[in-house]
Amino acid sequence: MLTLDVKIHALRHRPERPSPYMVRWKVGPQSHSKSYATKTQADGRRAQLLSARQRGELFDVETGLPKSEMDAQTQKPQPTWFEHAKVYAEMKWRVAASAKGRATRADALASVTAALVKDTKGTPPPTILRRALSGYAFNFSEHRPPASADLSAALAWLEAKALPVSELEDDPELLRLALTAMSTRLNGKPTAPSTVTNRRTVFNNALRYAVSRKLLTENPLPSVDWSPPPTDDEIDWRYVPNPRQATALIDAAATVGPRGEHLQAFYGCIYHAVTRPAEAMNLKDADCTLPEIGWGTVLLSGSSSRVGAAWTDDGKSYEERALKKRARSSVREVPIPPVLVRMLRAHIARYGVGPDGRLFRAAEGGIVLSNEYTGVWKEVRKAALTKKQLATPFAGVPYCLRKAGISFWLACGMDPTEAARRAGHSVAVLYKFYAKVLDGRREHANALIDQAMSAAEQEGEGA
Structure with missing residues (x-):
């Protein structure tokens, strides 16, 4: 039954309820209400009802809805969340x-x-x-x-x-x-x-x-009042190798067979140049400056990551990407120490480079995928670690070498801004994940200040 006898009341606020804002109205003899989580939502719905009444629109006594809304429901079913999620996913795709x-x-x-x-x-x-x-x-x-x-x-x-x-x-x-x-x-x-x-x-x-x-x-x-699970972003340093241990792990790669020998310099890049594994996979000879003596450089301009053929446009199992959170044209220059220069020179002399100039290749050619370098790493751990260490997550994945390299830089006193630039992330991320290392540097800085102040006081006493 439709009628023009419509009364729309003020909002009712019930703070103890999950949806505390109630819209109330009466159509003929029948009272209706609808609760909302926010006042904005409730005000919006009340305004819709007021607008329909002011237009002289008939309301349905049983449902309390304006006739236009009743007609819309009859003519077109409401889309489901599943239908909307598919539309959203395709748009973003x-x-x-x-x-x-x-x-x-x-x-x-x-x-x-x-x-x-x-x-x-x-x-x-x-x-x-x-x-x-x-x-x-x-x-x-x-x-x-x-x-x-x-x-x-x-x-x-x-x-x-x-x-x-x-x-x-x-x-x-x-x-x-x-x-x-x-x-x-x-x-x-x-x-x-x-x-x-x-x-x-x-x-x-x-x-x-x-x-x-x-x-x-x-x-x-x-x-919605909801809190995500607590996060502990700081790295667990119990499982990150120190410089001696990192070197031993990289050296051990040469002892676990032909694939380990080929990937030794790959692991060296992750530690000494703090590349992400996907960046090391993409490294080409043209990106490297490798002098016979002294420091060299590597230019990091992209990465190759495995995501599965079902997600790429060309059906390949890996994706060529720009540097993480960088434009496609972005390049990151990282100075590398003589030990890595020698390692890369020896690698190129022994294995050459791929048709596309890549330094590191899969056993049957093509890009080194994550299952290969992580599989070899399991053998590296067995060769380099004690039984007690093997039973823990210590140096559990090759990425730990990157964490070890960054922490070594910071412990040596490298400026955090330069360390962040070389690592390819923000200073904020550096402070978020490497707080303990930076705290250690603060203690060292405080000691230097104490030493300088003591020297100044002694000079003052002698004057």
Whole structure:
């Protein structure tokens, strides 16, 4: 039944409720209400109702909605979160073409979308549902294989069970459910804090995109009282090799077979030039200045990272990228000590370079992939470490050499700004991750000041 008898009341504030702002109105004899997490949302809804009444629009007694909203619901079903997430993922796939970014975004959306369903009756196995979402629903590659029957069934189930995207604005508990899902691994253990941060960023951006598509009036996520898991960004120095240990690990590479011999200089670059492994993989002979005597330089202009053929435009399993958080034309010049100069000269003399000028190549040619240099590293650890060290995460991955190299620079007294430039990150990151090393430098600086002040006092007493 439709009527013009509509009364719209002032907002009611109930601070003890999760959604404390209530919009109240009466259509004929029937009272209606709707609660919102923020006053802005509630004011917006009340303004919509007032505007409809001022236009002389009829209201439905049973639902309390203006006739135009009733008609809109009848004519066009509300899009679900799953449908919106696919639209968002495809939009970002086209405009933000980093393969690594695509994979990260798909993982984030998959972790959230699986939780935003009407009910869990008939839920596919979590691993199947996650694979279906990240590998197919949010992957738009021409190179992905056809979906198997179980993956297709999982996507069909989600199509039927997905919640309307508008419910995220109406019910803050759904947002908490999504945040909990992104913070929990499939085995029930907590997700790494950095992964939670990345996933929340993607979720927030997807909600903002829903606002731009007029599916939501406001992004509801900032209003949700939720704290991410605590993070401890500082490096655990118990597991980072000191200079003597780092040198022993690099030397041990030459003793574990032909691949270890080939990758010895690769590990040397990670330590002495503090390259990221993906940057060392991309190093070419034209990037190196290697004099017979003294220091040399390497020019770092890009990296090669393995992400899987399903995420790249050309179907290759690795991606050529600019330096991390740098423009594609950016180049980082890093001075290298004589020990690394000699190591690289010997490597080039023995192995030459690849057709594209790369110094380091896979066993069968092509780019050295992460599974190869990490596999050799396991043998390096066995050759260089004690049984007690092997039973711990000490020097667990080649990347630890980069941490060891940066900490050595700082301990030697290198200016943090120059250390950050050579390492390819900001001074803020340096202070965030290497605080203990920098604290040690502060103590050394304080000792120098004490020494100078004592000398000045002695001179004053002698005058």
